[in-house]
Amino acid sequence: ETGVTQSPTHLIKTRGQQVTLRCSSQSGHNTVSWYQQALGQGPQFIFQYYREEENGRGNFPPRFSGLQFPNYSSELNVNALELDDSALYLCASSLDHGYTFGSGTRLTVV
Amino acid sequence: EDQVTQSPEALRLQEGESSSLNCSYTVSGLRGLFWYRQDPGKGPEFLFTLYSAGEEKEKERLKATLTKKESFLHITAPKPEDSATYLCAVRYSGNTPLVFGKGTRLSVIA
Numbered sequence: 001e002t003g004v005t006q007s008p009t010h011l012i013k014t015r016g017q018q019v020t021l022r023c024s025s026q027s028g029h030n031t032v033s034w035y036q037q038a039l040g041q042g043p044q045f046i047f048q049y050y051r052e053e054e055n056g057r058g059n060f061p062p063r064f065s066g067l068q069f070p071n072y073s074s075e076l077n078v079n080a081l082e083l084d085d086s087a088l089y090l091c092a093s094s095l096d097h098g099y100t101f102g103s104g105t106r107l108t109v110v
Numbered sequence: 111e112d113q114v115t116q117s118p119e120a121l122r123l124q125e126g127e128s129s130s131l132n133c134s135y136t137v138s139g140l141r142g143l144f145w146y147r148q149d150p151g152k153g154p155e156f157l158f159t160l161y162s163a164g165e166e167k168e169k170e171r172l173k174a175t176l177t178k179k180e181s182f183l184h185i186t187a188p189k190p191e192d193s194a195t196y197l198c199a200v201r202y203s204g205n206t207p208l209v210f211g212k213g214t215r216l217s218v219i220a
Contacts, residue, residue: 004153033207042114042197042210043154056207090153092208099144099208101153 004093004102012108013081021076021105025093029100032074034066035090037104043090049074081109113137116198116211123218126187131214133198134180143181144208145174146197154197157183188218 005024013019025032031050035043045058049068063079072093078085088104117132135143142161146154158167160176167174171192173184183196195215199208 006153035210040212042116042199042212043208045207045209048207058207088151098156098159100156101146103153104151106151 004091004100006089006091006102006105008105009103010106010108012110015081015083015109017081018077018079019081019107021078021089021091021107023074023076023091023093023102025072025074025091026095026100029093029095030072031094032068032072033092033094033099034074034076035092036060037088037090039087046076078107083109085109113202113209114198114200114211116196116214118214119212120215121217123185123188123216125189125218125220128184128186128188130185131183131196131216132180133183133211135198135200137200137202137209139202140200141203141206142201143176144199144201145181145183146199148195148197148213150195157196185216188216190218190220192216193218 004026007022033048034046037043046060048056052068065077068074086109088106090104091102092099113136115134142159144159145157148154158174163178165176171186175182195213197213199210
């Protein structure tokens with residue numbers, strides 16, 4: 001049974017650029033959620049996808065967008081990057097009640 | 111208003127010194143309380159899910175308990191390898207996402 005894998009592990013971008021983060025969900029999990037975790041804080045919910053449809057969104061601006069593909073993998077896109085977007089981005093896949101997290105992508109915006 | 115509050119923010123223990131971490135929540139209609147362990151720069155690692163008041167679960171030196179307003183993570187005779195941030199999260203209805211607290215940073219000194 002494979003877990004949740006995220007890529008890349010680390011990324012440095014310049015303010016104003018766009019970034020795409022990728023997540024492969026655990027086998028059989030049809031729901032994927034994305035979280036942003038700033039240093040010293042708990043993860044904050046960005047949005048969730050269930051069978052390719054967004055079915056929940058946290059308090060994040062529209063420049064944060066996503067996709068879920070038929071194989072349940074997912075992308076998080078962030079446009080017009082700001083310095084405050086620097087954080088660990090976590091993907092979690094779930095089926096029913098269990099949530100499995102990936103190791104995250106560390107994004108640094110300079 | 112925070113829905114999930116964890117205390118203390120940081121805890122330093124000597125090896126073998128037992129203690130407890132607290133997670134209080136204000137949501138109604140709890141559909142699950144989750145405990146995760148997170149090592150620096152890594153994704154959260156699942157520990158326990160609790161669903162109803164009075165429920166208890168154990169794993170090695172860790173024991174989680176749940177009441178109607180809070181949960182405790184008891185650590186018995188901790189070892190240095192137990193050093194990590196412990197995150198608490200709640201799910202309060204249907205297919206809603208996890209709502210996390212800010213975590214407790216535990217340091218166990220040999």
